[in-house]
Amino acid sequence: MKTNPLTIADTTFHSRLFTGTGKFSASPLMREALQASGTELVTVALKRVDVHQQQGDDLLTHLQHPQWRLLPNTSGVRNAQEAVLAAELAREALQTNWVKLEIHPDPKYLMPDPIETLRATEALAKRGFVVLPYIHADPVLCKRLEEAGTAAVMPLGAPIGSNKGLRTLDFLEIIIEQSRVPVIIDAGLGAPSHAAQAMELGADAVLVNTAIAVAGDPVAMATAFAQAVQAGRTAYEAQLAQPTAHAVASSPLTAFL
Amino acid sequence: MQSFKDLIANYEWQAIQDDIYRKSAADVVRALAKPGRLDLEDFKALVSPAAAAYLEPMAQRSHQQTQQRFGKTIQMYIPLYLSNECQNICTYCGFSLDVPIARKTLSEEEILAEMSVIKQMGYEHVLLVTGEANKTVGVEYLQCAIRLLRPHFAHIAMEVQPLEQAEYALLRREGLHTVLVYQETYHREEYKTHHPKGKKSNFDYRLDTHDRLGRAGIQKMGLGVLLGLEDWRTDSFFCAAHLQYLEKTYWQSKYSISFPRLRPCAGGLNPKVQLSDRELVQLICAYRLLSDTVELSLSTRESPHFRDHVLKLGITSMSADSKTDPGGYANPNMALEQFEIDDKRPTTEVVASIRRQGYEPVFKNAVGIGDF
Numbered sequence: 001m002k003t004n005p006l007t008i009a010d011t012t013f014h015s016r017l018f019t020g021t022g023k024f025s026a027s028p029l030m031r032e033a034l035q036a037s038g039t040e041l042v043t044v045a046l047k048r049v050d051v052h053q054q055q056g057d058d059l060l061t062h063l064q065h066p067q068w069r070l071l072p073n074t075s076g077v078r079n080a081q082e083a084v085l086a087a088e089l090a091r092e093a094l095q096t097n098w099v100k101l102e103i104h105p106d107p108k109y110l111m112p113d114p115i116e117t118l119r120a121t122e123a124l125a126k127r128g129f130v131v132l133p134y135i136h137a138d139p140v141l142c143k144r145l146e147e148a149g150t151a152a153v154m155p156l157g158a159p160i161g162s163n164k165g166l167r168t169l170d171f172l173e174i175i176i177e178q179s180r181v182p183v184i185i186d187a188g189l190g191a192p193s194h195a196a197q198a199m200e201l202g203a204d205a206v207l208v209n210t211a212i213a214v215a216g217d218p219v220a221m222a223t224a225f226a227q228a229v230q231a232g233r234t235a236y237e238a239q240l241a242q243p244t245a246h247a248v249a250s251s252p253l254t255a256f257l
Numbered sequence: 258m259q260s261f262k263d264l265i266a267n268y269e270w271q272a273i274q275d276d277i278y279r280k281s282a283a284d285v286v287r288a289l290a291k292p293g294r295l296d297l298e299d300f301k302a303l304v305s306p307a308a309a310a311y312l313e314p315m316a317q318r319s320h321q322q323t324q325q326r327f328g329k330t331i332q333m334y335i336p337l338y339l340s341n342e343c344q345n346i347c348t349y350c351g352f353s354l355d356v357p358i359a360r361k362t363l364s365e366e367e368i369l370a371e372m373s374v375i376k377q378m379g380y381e382h383v384l385l386v387t388g389e390a391n392k393t394v395g396v397e398y399l400q401c402a403i404r405l406l407r408p409h410f411a412h413i414a415m416e417v418q419p420l421e422q423a424e425y426a427l428l429r430r431e432g433l434h435t436v437l438v439y440q441e442t443y444h445r446e447e448y449k450t451h452h453p454k455g456k457k458s459n460f461d462y463r464l465d466t467h468d469r470l471g472r473a474g475i476q477k478m479g480l481g482v483l484l485g486l487e488d489w490r491t492d493s494f495f496c497a498a499h500l501q502y503l504e505k506t507y508w509q510s511k512y513s514i515s516f517p518r519l520r521p522c523a524g525g526l527n528p529k530v531q532l533s534d535r536e537l538v539q540l541i542c543a544y545r546l547l548s549d550t551v552e553l554s555l556s557t558r559e560s561p562h563f564r565d566h567v568l569k570l571g572i573t574s575m576s577a578d579s580k581t582d583p584g585g586y587a588n589p590n591m592a593l594e595q596f597e598i599d600d601k602r603p604t605t606e607v608v609a610s611i612r613r614q615g616y617e618p619v620f621k622n623a624v625g626i627g628d629f
Contacts, residue, residue, distance in 0.1 A: 178508065180505050180506065252316075253313065253317060253320055253566075253569055254316045257312070257535050257538060257566075
């Protein structure tokens with residue numbers, strides 16, 4: 001069963017499962033898992049790419065695939081200024097104006113810095129980048145990013161790498177309701193059921209890395225995530241039946257009519 | 258810059274209408290059972306004929322959601338008609354250029370006399386109303402009126418002709434808080450037949466008004482359809498889509514919806530579509546179920562019986578004791594009025610009735626002009 005495709009900045013995606021490339025035990029295994037996931041957007045940390053010797057770069061070699069759009073991310077930068085420099089470097093090296101903005105000055109929890117992220121989004125959008133910022137599940141920040149020209153927002157479901165699922169559920173619901181740009185739930189999704197739940201909520205896509213990369217069998221897990229994302233999206237488009245939440249009161253409000 | 262005008266181009270009136278009339282009981286039940294936010298497809302179901310059988314559960318949920326957000330309170334406001342001069346011809350309006358009534362625009366002294374009576378009645382939220390006569394009641398006149406009234410009221414709203422963005426920004430700096438502009442009907446062709454002459458005949462300029470308001474930073478905007486001009490279900494869908502667009506785009510503004518049913522007036526147009534009391538309740542509940550936060554307003558066009566009962570069903574603000582003729586509070590003159598009101602009870606009676614329902618009538622709910 002086909003679901004509606006997703007469009008971000010004039011690019012259409014048929015798979016709503018975006019993937020990361022970190023934490024895999026070996027590049028060939030990563031490639032196999034990404035293939036199994038059916039993904040069309042793959043993020044790669046600029047810090048892990050040898051921008052000067054791309055031909056011999058093991059990671060980039062394993063990321064050559066006609067179906068995959070590469071999304072360089074700025075992981076490791078600490079402020080807006082560094083993020084802009086990293087994005088410019090990535091644009092030159094990888095020939096793409098897409099960038100996943102990650103600014104986390106806190107090395108322990110890798111919490112995204114909202115103020116620097118907003119500043120960097122403003123600067124990068126003006127420079128013609130398609131910006132996908134990784135952020136807290138902060139509804140007001142999402143609206144500010146929209147005004148700054150972001151192409152999508154990527155709120156976290158739980159701390160990155162934590163596998164805890166949608167701990168920010170209430171705020172994600174608000175973001176999804178209000179957003180005028182695609183909402184991609186990024187970080188914290190530890191199981192296919194988390195991904196399905198995000199899609200049922202109406203998220204436009206999810207980004208999964210750790211849960212696939214560190215699974216006992218990453219290829220099988222990638223398949224499971226693909227199925228869960230597809231199932232969740234199909235359910236969302238089919239309009240979920242809901243448990244009845246309201247009992248009918250004994251004194252009718254409309255008896256006067 | 259994108260505006261609602263671009264979005265509305267994606268909607269085809271007839272297709273939307275067909276969709277609404279095809280909605281089934283199952284669609285209504287599904288919408289009513291949703292624990293989270295409802296969307297425009299749900300709204301279609303809730304305003305559809307199929308939802309008529311679900312009025313009680315709709316009312317229950319609307320009641321519960323409204324109380325949760327707004328508490329057991331009703332915001333009170335009163336209209337202050339500044340002028341009945343108008344260069345537009347509107348088929349349904351008592352101020353229409355072609356209606357032979359006496360014309361009057363209040364002087365500064367007369368505005369202050371109105372203010373004085375209104376203040377004695379206890380009102381702090383005032384709605385300034387005019388026709389469209391740019392030579393006598395242009396931006397400068399409005400600026401002057403707001404400046405005059407600003408020290409006396411906590412909240413100034415305005416229901417006048419659509420203005421330019423810069424003009425709205427100017428009036429906001431003077432202390433204007435809220436602007437109400439009703440599209441009347443979102444049906445482009447039908448709109449033309451009802452507004453054959455005057456600046457108001459420009460459908461697109463009016464449709465763009467809320468975008469200009471949003472860009473000018475106006476803190477609260479009102480929308481609505483003149484119920485009776487066209488198929489109310491379809492028209493209200495467009496209004497709901499407009500509301501959703503605005504809520505997402507100008508996210509720092511508040512919104513209100515009004516439900517004017519076409520009333521007899523000097524112009525004498527008979528409504529094309531009669532909206533029954535049951536249907537109006539259905540519509541009020543549908544808006545509330547779509548949006549927890551939108552303010553829903555009911556004027557004295559409606560009867561005391563209806564207003565008393567419907568205040569529990571989703572309404573959050575009401576006018577009372579209103580005069581629709583300029584100068585009507587200090588010097589009543591029915592020959593000048595826009596339309597005849599139905600609920601003629603004095604404020605004290607309306608207040609007592611609201612209290613009997615277990616609600617608190619709130620007269621002041623703003624720190625000062627332009628603050629909130």
